[in-house]
Amino acid sequence: MPVALACPIALTAYERERLKKMAYGHKTEHRIRQRAQVVLLAARGHSSARIAREMGLHRDTVRTWRGRFAAHRLPALSDRKRSGRPPRFTPLQTAQVKALACQLPPESGTPLARWSAPELAREVVARHIAPTICASTVRRWLKQDAVKPWQQQSWIFITDPAFRPKAERVLDLYARTWGGLPLGVDEYVISADEKTSVQARCRCHPTLAPGQARAMRVNHTYGRGGALAYLAAYDVHRAKVFGRCEPTTGIDPFMKLVAHVMSQEPYASARRVFWVVDNGSSHRGKKAADRLTAAHPNAVLVHTPVHAFWLNQVEIFFSVVQRKVVTPNDFTDLQQVGDRLRAFEDRYNATAQPFQWKFTTSDLDDLLARLDRHTADHPEESSATPA
Incomplete structure (x- = not known):
């Protein structure tokens, strides 16, 4: 039987350059490198038998890639689409x-x-x-479809009918305005709240310091040494913290915190001192505002909207305290807890800078607009009982 003649290969300058990169590139797949080398040798006039001997391939393999390249050029060196295994699921x-x-x-x-x-x-x-x-x-x-049913995210409806005006007042204070007018140099903004139940957990074994390739080791078993409440007032624009440790929260502990701050300068002689607080029982409603004004005529109580504690900047300070002071909780008694909190206040006040608060009234309007669109798209959720 007559032997079939090998397909002659003639390359353009572009094809030769591409084939060289494919044949000798360090990141080229092995099968692509072999195919490019076959074509380059064929372009030099080598026979299929000689190429097969030099490259250790079967002669039919060489013929296949010579023929495919001659028919379809460079794209033919890639694998053809394969049907694969039939799908098991519809x-x-x-x-x-x-x-x-x-x-x-x-x-x-x-x-x-x-x-x-x-x-x-x-x-x-x-x-x-x-x-x-x-x-x-x-x-x-x-x-x-990015469906993750094993994850969860909590949410809550806005229940305060005056949410926007209340939130706007707080945000304006952070921007040093009140009633559309800028605050004077003798007017201050204080953010205050309570961190409840700071426990003293007495570990049954001493905490081990970290070492090479070893994290700090804290014994899991502990004895309860009681708990206290940490009240803090944070000057928003001066980045200064005033704190008190009390056995519990309540009206009296909060008023002691207010007196502690208002008895010092520059607050004692200030024109106005705005106290931003949430709706906790210690400072809720008009009675709390009247009580504060009666004790300190230059103090103005400003409430955040209901369920909007995130508007209170002192919560950021509390998160710092939780990370840097309380965790891991390893104290011998409540006295040590109080001493460390007071020492941390001094350390913090020595280097603190005001928080970079970026949430403005424009962001508030965007948030409320998104919530309105969501409520309109899901009316069944808006009729549910708020969390």
Whole structure:
């Protein structure tokens, strides 16, 4: 039988440059490198048999890639699309699994708080959606639509009818304005609140200091040494903290904090001192405002809206205290807790800078507009009982 002639290969300058990069590039896949080398040798006039001997390939393999390149040029060196294994699951089954993941487990009588991928796989089999399925398949399907039923996010409706004007007053104070007028140099803004139940946990074994390749080690077992309340007043624009440790919270401890601040300069002789507080029982409502004004005529109590404690800047300071002072909780008694809190106040006040508060009234309007759109799109949620 006559031997089939090898396909002649003639390269353009561009093809030769591309093939050289493919044949000798360090990051080129091995199979692509081999195919490019076959074509380059064929372009030099080498026979298929010689190329096969030099490269350690079968002659049919060389012929295949010579022929493909001659017919379709550079794109022919890539793998052709393959049909692969037939799919085990239908699009309907995939949609049913995703729909199941978007339902709360109690709605179907399943005694779970939320779905996990293994629990969903088990439920799919129990409902005869599919005879068998693994958790990794479920997780891959849900990832396509960014569905994560094992995660949760809390939310709450705005219940204060005067939310915007109250929030606007607080934000204006942070921007040093009140009633549309700028604050004077003798007017100050204080953010105040209580951090309740700061415990003294007496560890049963001493805490071990960190070492090479070893984190600090804190014994899990502890004895309870009591708890105290930490009250703090934070000057928003001067970044100064005034704190008090009390056995508990209440009206009297809060008024002691106010007296502690207002008896000092520059607040004692200030024209006005605005106290931003939340709606806790120690300083709630008009009675608290009247009580504060009666004790200190230049003090003005300003409440944040209900469920908007995040507008109170002293909460940022409390988060610093929690991270740097309280955690890990290892104290011998409440006296040590109080001493460390007071010492940290001095340390903080020595270097503190005002917080970079970036939430403005414009951001507030954007937030309320998004909530209004969400309520309009989901009216069934707006009729639910607020959290």
